[in-house]
Amino acid sequence: MTRKTYETIIIGAGISGLACARSLQEKDRDFLIIGEDVGGRILTSADGSANYGAFFVCSDYHHLLQYVKIKSRIKLSNFCFHEEKKTYVFFEPKLIKYSVQFVKALKLLYKFRKAFHKFRKNSEIISQKNAIENDPFLYELYMQNAPDFVKKQKIQKGTDTYLSKALYSTTFSMINEMNAFSFLQFLLPMITPIYTFTFEKEKMIQPFQEKMICGYVDDVIYKNGQHKVKADGNTFYADNIVLATQIDWSKHFAGVKKTNKPASTNMLHVKGVPKSIVARKEYQLFAPPSNVQAMANLKDGTYLFYYRYERPSLENFFKDPHIIAHKYWNPAGTINGHALIECNRGNNMYLIGDFNVCGLEESYITGIYAANQIINSG
Numbered sequence: 403m404t405r406k407t408y409e410t411i412i413i414g415a416g417i418s419g420l421a422c423a424r425s426l427q428e429k430d431r432d433f434l435i436i437g438e439d440v441g442g443r444i445l446t447s448a449d450g451s452a453n454y455g456a457f458f459v460c461s462d463y464h465h466l467l468q469y470v471k472i473k474s475r476i477k478l479s480n481f482c483f484h485e486e487k488k489t490y491v492f493f494e495p496k497l498i499k500y501s502v503q504f505v506k507a508l509k510l511l512y513k514f515r516k517a518f519h520k521f522r523k524n525s526e527i528i529s530q531k532n533a534i535e536n537d538p539f540l541y542e543l544y545m546q547n548a549p550d551f552v553k554k555q556k557i558q559k560g561t562d563t564y565l566s567k568a569l570y571s572t573t574f575s576m577i578n579e580m581n582a583f584s585f586l587q588f589l590l591p592m593i594t595p596i597y598t599f600t601f602e603k604e605k606m607i608q609p610f611q612e613k614m615i616c617g618y619v620d621d622v623i624y625k626n627g628q629h630k631v632k633a634d635g636n637t638f639y640a641d642n643i644v645l646a647t648q649i650d651w652s653k654h655f656a657g658v659k660k661t662n663k664p665a666s667t668n669m670l671h672v673k674g675v676p677k678s679i680v681a682r683k684e685y686q687l688f689a690p691p692s693n694v695q696a697m698a699n700l701k702d703g704t705y706l707f708y709y710r711y712e713r714p715s716l717e718n719f720f721k722d723p724h725i726i727a728h729k730y731w732n733p734a735g736t737i738n739g740h741a742l743i744e745c746n747r748g749n750n751m752y753l754i755g756d757f758n759v760c761g762l763e764e765s766y767i768t769g770i771y772a773a774n775q776i777i778n779s780g
């Protein structure tokens with residue numbers, strides 16, 4: 403019996419693996435995608451009403467937007483900041499004190515967004531590492547610590563009061579853990595509309611559903627010019643391998659030594675009546691070193707509640723809280739550090755995902771990059 407050798411095996415069916423599959427399918431290429439689940443960090447509650455992982459999409463997520471249904475706009479005016487016992491909203495008289503810094507931050511963001519869009523386009527055909535290294539502005543940001551950048555740009559007070567708190571809730575990281583690239587990337591929602599969404603998983607996978615199998619890969623071995631993949635007692639062979647798994651798993655097979663540090667969070671889906679401290683606005687953003695990071699009102703009497711370490715007493719925030727679900731995300735993203743990892747690992751192995759730049763659209767584009775490399779190589 404002759405052994406089937408796939409042109410490509412993709413391991414992992416999160417958004418990066420799915421994007422790679424979709425791009426290969428469009429060119430009618432031969433592949434198999436093996437994943438433990440479909441969607442990865444895009445995880446929906448059993449009834450489909452809540453996103454337990456990725457929460458929002460930006461209006462410039464051009465690739466991803468084809469596969470999501472937009473729900474509602476998240477506005478800055480819907481944010482409430484919490485700092486120890488104080489609470490305040492975004493647009494209030496206090497903001498005037500920081501208006502010069504605010505305008506400076508906006509200017510930096512517009513400059514960053516222009517370079518970032520160019521980077522996105524470039525990284526469809528060259529690796530993310532090369533695309534960043536080829537742009538001196540982006541490279542310098544990536545190699546700089548966010549606090550140094552903030553100090554140099556003289557936007558420290560406004561950052562401490564507003565921006566670092568917003569970032570703690572969206573990146574689950576403290577600003578002193580971030581590089582300047584991530585700092586600006588995750589502030590882009592200040593100038594780019596963002597929306598809650600539903601992932602249209604079926605629409606995305608429908609064209610290649612028969613090329614997907616559910617399974618856990620235990621081993622990847624390269625021998626005699628081919629990749630051997632072991633999953634749940636079965637063995638598969640391929641000329642190209644795409645590792646679309648979280649970097650802490652992939653790095654072993656891809657020979658990667660240094661990675662960025664993971665940011666993690668616990669997510670609780672809670673049903674309850676909010677106490678007045680958190681009833682003021684739809685989105686509650688907490689300041690470091692608070693263990694509680696964020697809270698989102700889903701408007702159906704349920705809330706998403708994020709915290710870092712030990713589970714806090716929910717009674718401080720709700721009357722009669724009831725936990726519907728818990729999920730520990732580690733990593734939620736790998737965004738803290740200066741390690742730029744090459745996607746093309748040689749021997750027809752490609753490493754994709756959010757290890758250099760976190761986010762749904764960025765992960766999607768790494769999938770396009772790997773597919774382009776495979777398509778153009780033969």
Ligand SMILES: Cc1cc2nc3c(=O)[nH]c(=O)nc-3n(C[C@H](O)[C@H](O)[C@H](O)COP(=O)(O)OP(=O)(O)OC[C@H]3O[C@@H](n4cnc5c(N)ncnc54)[C@H](O)[C@@H]3O)c2cc1C
Nearest residue numbers: 414416417418438442443456457458619734755756761762
């Ligand atoms: C709580 C949270 C909130 C977020 N919010 C946002 C947001 O609002 N907007 C945004 O743009 N981004 C957000 N992100 C980040 C975004 O979700 C990720 O950057 C993106 O989904 C990463 O996609 P990926 O394909 O690289 O990895 P993943 O989605 O993690 O996919 C990897 C897949 O590989 C599978 N896998 C792992 N090991 C194996 C194995 N051995 N065998 C088989 N399969 C395996 C996993 O099960 C998983 O399905 C958030 C993330 C989290 C956790």
